[in-house]
Amino acid sequence: MGTRTRRAVVAAAMVGSIAAAGTSAEAGPVGPEPLRILLTNDDGWAAPGIEAVFDALVADGHDVTMVAPLTNQSGASARVTFGGTLSVVRQEEHKFSVAGTPADATEFGLSVVYAESPPDLVISGTNAGQNIAAATIHSGTVGAAVTGLVDGVPAIAVSTEIDFATGSGPYAQTADFVVELVDTLQARARRGHLLPDGVGLNVNYPLVDDPDGVPEGVALTATGRGFLDVTYGAVSLPELGETALFPVQVSTAVAETVADSDSVALAEDKIAISVIEGDYDADRNAYQEVRRIVQYLD
Numbered sequence: 001m002g003t004r005t006r007r008a009v010v011a012a013a014m015v016g017s018i019a020a021a022g023t024s025a026e027a028g029p030v031g032p033e034p035l036r037i038l039l040t041n042d043d044g045w046a047a048p049g050i051e052a053v054f055d056a057l058v059a060d061g062h063d064v065t066m067v068a069p070l071t072n073q074s075g076a077s078a079r080v081t082f083g084g085t086l087s088v089v090r091q092e093e094h095k096f097s098v099a100g101t102p103a104d105a106t107e108f109g110l111s112v113v114y115a116e117s118p119p120d121l122v123i124s125g126t127n128a129g130q131n132i133a134a135a136t137i138h139s140g141t142v143g144a145a146v147t148g149l150v151d152g153v154p155a156i157a158v159s160t161e162i163d164f165a166t167g168s169g170p171y172a173q174t175a176d177f178v179v180e181l182v183d184t185l186q187a188r189a190r191r192g193h194l195l196p197d198g199v200g201l202n203v204n205y206p207l208v209d210d211p212d213g214v215p216e217g218v219a220l221t222a223t224g225r226g227f228l229d230v231t232y233g234a235v236s237l238p239e240l241g242e243t244a245l246f247p248v249q250v251s252t253a254v255a256e257t258v259a260d261s262d263s264v265a266l267a268e269d270k271i272a273i274s275v276i277e278g279d280y281d282a283d284r285n286a287y288q289e290v291r292r293i294v295q296y297l298d
Helices: 003-019 048-059 102-113 133-138 140-150 171-188 262-267 284-294
Strands: 036-040 063-069 088-092 095-098 121-128 155-160 199-205 218-221 227-232 248-254 271-277
Touching: 036 048, 036 102, 048 063, 048 121, 048 171, 063 102, 095 102, 102 121, 102 140, 121 140, 121 171, 133 227, 133 262, 140 155, 140 199, 140 271, 155 171, 171 199, 199 262, 218 262, 262 271
Parallel strands: 036 063, 036 121, 063 095, 121 155, 155 199, 218 271
Antiparallel strands: 088 095, 199 271, 227 248
16 A cells, blocks of 8 residues: 555545534535635645645645635734725636735625635645744744634644745645545545534645655644744833834744644644644543544554
8 A cells, every 4th residue: 555545544544533523503514525625824825835726626626716815914813804895806717815914815706705605624724834842822824723623613724844945845845645534534524524513734845855755643642832933122111202123133042841733843844733623622532533534644
């Protein structure tokens, strides 16, 4: 059995157990028919990562509509626009751009594009760069997925580790894995639902530094607290009524302190899958269900 096939079989079994944990109150039941998928991101509608995932899902037979930001909105988290107007352009068939945040794009997609019936799944990504550990709360990719969860639709955030010097990353390989994961979720769904109510996945695909580029398996992880830190230059605080300019510095070399974290798994060239929820509460039962699924992806 080839690496990709073996990984797909593992994914399938792992994802089915997640679905058994519960049902979604709003998203309709899924069956053997192609899934209706709302695809979004935070890098912008024309970014290479979202294009790769769109093409891969369409080639696999799914009904995909892209509703994504007009421009790069990295770091926007789940910020939404509370008033005014929102400019929307139909860029191509099944592709809309929204002059707003990732959460705006997701809300618009669910409220307007899918007004008559919610999609079966929201996928956000794949993002250019990993969204792990301390970076997760700032991520527009994850923020878009969480927005879908809050609206009652199963959601997956997907990110690709990149070479920050060149911006290159394995987008096509990530897209292939997304197809395997989605097909597995569908094939293993129980009671007709892809994931338990309110539960989503944060997937990070590694940049493997060897000739074949094959990841070292799949790991169910906790969200870490390392990886990212933001600091400010040594400038004195301004006096009353004055202004000071503080240089902003970002470090991606912060030590990890959480065992079994996403950052550790990615450093080991594993595909990291973390459980996320829209209400910030931790459901240990859902976590255990995901664990049963992840074992089949390795």
